[in-house]
Amino acid sequence: MALAAMYVEANPAYRALPWLREWQAFWLRSIGRQPNGLSDVCADDHLTDDVRVAQFRAFLRDYQAWLVASEGPLNTAAGLSADKLLGFAQTVDAVLAGDDTHPAVQLAQQ
Secondary structure: OHHHHHHHHHOHHHHOOHHHHHHHHHHHHOOOOOOOOHHHHOHHHHOOOHHHHHHHHHHHHHHHHHHHHHHHHHHHHHOOOHHHHHHHHHHHHHHHHOOOOOOOOOOOOO
């Protein structure tokens, strides 16, 4: 989520959301200490209502577009390919949408 934190910083609309800024700070504090996964970024602590979920899903869509547009510089500067980052963002969005047609999403059994 380090690059997602960078995107929050770069986008004035997302930088203005206090709850997202708090979550961004957690992402930055957690770099290198957690594997990728929505449960590992404490989503339940920050996505506390439908408005926040909708805002975060919009953020994910914008972040994905930014990754695609920035892939050349990301690859040049850090050797990063957007594929894995895009896949992660798409999986997070699918989890939030409850999209069990996504291959990485499994709905919890009740």
